[in-house]
Amino acid sequence: MGKITKYILVIVIMISSQLMSQTSGGLKLSLEDCLKIASEENFDIRLIEYQMDASKANLNSAFGRYLPGINFNSGYNIQNFQLQSFTNPGEYEFVQNRVYNMGVNANYTIFDGFNREASYKQAENNLNTTILNSEQTKSDISSQIFRNYITSIQNIQILNVRNENLNVGIKDLERLKAQYDAGAIPISDVYTQEAEVARRELNLLQAENDLQISKANLLSILGMDPTTNVELDINSFPQELDDEEILDFRKEVGSIETAVSKSMKQRSDLQASHYQKEFSESQVDIAYSSYYPSLSLSSGWNWNNTQFGDFQRNGRFTFGLNLQVPLFDRFQTNNQVQSSQLQFEQANTQYDKLVQTIKTSVKTAYLNLESAEKQIYIAKKSVKAANLSYMSQKERYELGASNINNVITANANLTSARIDLINAVYLLIQAQKEIEYQTGLLELN
Numbered sequence: 300m301g302k303i304t305k306y307i308l309v310i311v312i313m314i315s316s317q318l319m320s321q322t323s324g325g326l327k328l329s330l331e332d333c334l335k336i337a338s339e340e341n342f343d344i345r346l347i348e349y350q351m352d353a354s355k356a357n358l359n360s361a362f363g364r365y366l367p368g369i370n371f372n373s374g375y376n377i378q379n380f381q382l383q384s385f386t387n388p389g390e391y392e393f394v395q396n397r398v399y400n401m402g403v404n405a406n407y408t409i410f411d412g413f414n415r416e417a418s419y420k421q422a423e424n425n426l427n428t429t430i431l432n433s434e435q436t437k438s439d440i441s442s443q444i445f446r447n448y449i450t451s452i453q454n455i456q457i458l459n460v461r462n463e464n465l466n467v468g469i470k471d472l473e474r475l476k477a478q479y480d481a482g483a484i485p486i487s488d489v490y491t492q493e494a495e496v497a498r499r500e501l502n503l504l505q506a507e508n509d510l511q512i513s514k515a516n517l518l519s520i521l522g523m524d525p526t527t528n529v530e531l532d533i534n535s536f537p538q539e540l541d542d543e544e545i546l547d548f549r550k551e552v553g554s555i556e557t558a559v560s561k562s563m564k565q566r567s568d569l570q571a572s573h574y575q576k577e578f579s580e581s582q583v584d585i586a587y588s589s590y591y592p593s594l595s596l597s598s599g600w601n602w603n604n605t606q607f608g609d610f611q612r613n614g615r616f617t618f619g620l621n622l623q624v625p626l627f628d629r630f631q632t633n634n635q636v637q638s639s640q641l642q643f644e645q646a647n648t649q650y651d652k653l654v655q656t657i658k659t660s661v662k663t664a665y666l667n668l669e670s671a672e673k674q675i676y677i678a679k680k681s682v683k684a685a686n687l688s689y690m691s692q693k694e695r696y697e698l699g700a701s702n703i704n705n706v707i708t709a710n711a712n713l714t715s716a717r718i719d720l721i722n723a724v725y726l727l728i729q730a731q732k733e734i735e736y737q738t739g740l741l742e743l744n
Contacts, residue, residue, distance in 0.1 A: 326527060326530065327529070329535060330445075330536075333444050336521045336522070337444055341522045343436055354426040358419075361421070367406065367407040370404050374399070375400075377395060378395070378398065379394070379395050396605065398603060400601070406595060406596065408594075410591075410594045411595075412587070412588030412590065412592070413587075414588035417584035421581035421585065431567045435567040438736065441741060442736040444517070444521070445732045451514050453725040454513050456533070461503040465503050468496045472493060476489055537724075538724065540727060545675070552738070558661050558664075563654070563657075566739040569654065569657060572650045576647055579642045579645075580643055586636040587632075589628070593622075596619070597620075602614040664737045665734070667730045668731065674723040674727070679720060681716040685709070688713070689706075689713040692705045693706055693709070
């Protein structure tokens with residue numbers, strides 16, 4: 300029996316040492332720190348920023364079509380060839396000819412069937428879509444950070460309960476051992492408590508593993524090395540919620556109809572989908588432009604000479620108008636129009652689908668919020684009842700009116716009730732943040 304007790308104590312010391320090293324001494328990260336780091340290091344945010352740069356360049360390119368194109372060219376050539384000698388027939392003379400050339404040419408599109416206008420509008424819509432997608436991506440990442448940060452703190456609280464419960468079990472084991480040595484209790488009670496301590500060790504190890512996994516997931520979202528040892532701020536979220544705080548939040552978010560209305564106005568992804576519809580509509584206009592004639596203007600000045608000079612005499616100025624009228628293009632334009640119209644209809648359907656998805660998500664978030672509020676109330680009652688039961692069974696055991704198994708069962712129920720309360724508190728916080736996210740009101744910093 301002594302060896303088993305020593306073994307348990309060694310395991311507890313090892314677990315406690317590991318627990319201290321994992322929950323303190325690492326890089327301290329508050330919730331605000333996480334949001335800031337993610338805004339700079341998260342891979343999805345960085346990718347969407349690159350897309351925004353590309354969209355801005357595309358808009359500049361579309362605007363450039365309103366401007367004339369100007370080109371300058373110049374050249375210098377040496378030509379070597381043979382000429383038959385006039386003075387000595389049958390002989391050839393080598394002649395070298397130097398040629399210089401230079402020119403400036405400009406062209407301007409006067410009309411292209413409104414293709415230019417539609418392309419610029421499309422580029423604007425594409426940029427607006429990218430900007431809103433960037434905002435939605437940041438909102439998505441922030442929601443994930445809130446979710447994983449809350450889960451990590453929740454796991455820290457559970458770990459503390461498990462650790463506290465294990466320490467209580469060890470003290471009870473030592474007390475039971477002393478009582479056995481005094482002949483007050485049978486050896487079976489000591490063995491039963493040793494098995495219970497071992498079970499609590501396993502629960503502690505599982506809680507530690509859950510905490511490390513949640514921290515790794517959080518660091519991954521931040522774009523940091525998941526193996527980094529970090530310490531989180533357990534006070535970033537309240538550890539308890541009273542009825543007044545719950546009611547205040549309810550008043551703030553309003554009814555489900557109000558929440559849906561806020562979502563329709565605030566959600567960046569819905570606004571982005573609207574601009575995507577306009578983007579597709581512009582594509583239809585671009586396709587139709589191929590049915591119209593196009594008119595362009597060109598002008599230029601070109602010069603060439605065997606010596607660098609005589610610009611006025613050898614220079615030539617040109618000017619021209621070019622009209623192009625499509626007559627028959629083997630139904631290519633018709634195919635492009637039908638294809639772009641199909642894409643426009645798909646964009647409309649995607650928009651309607653997103654509206655339906657958002658409404659469903661808001662409804663689900665409200666149902667989860669109601670459930671979480673009820674769980675808080677039930678969990679508080681459960682902890683109170685389980686604590687009274689445990690104290691009663693412990694007192695009865697000390698008086699010899701109950702057995703050790705009843706005490707262990709009561710303790711397990713109390714521990715389970717305490718963990719259920721922790722889960723209920725953070726589940727409600729998660730539900731509140733989910734409501735804010737779904738309505739587009741989640742604070743990003």
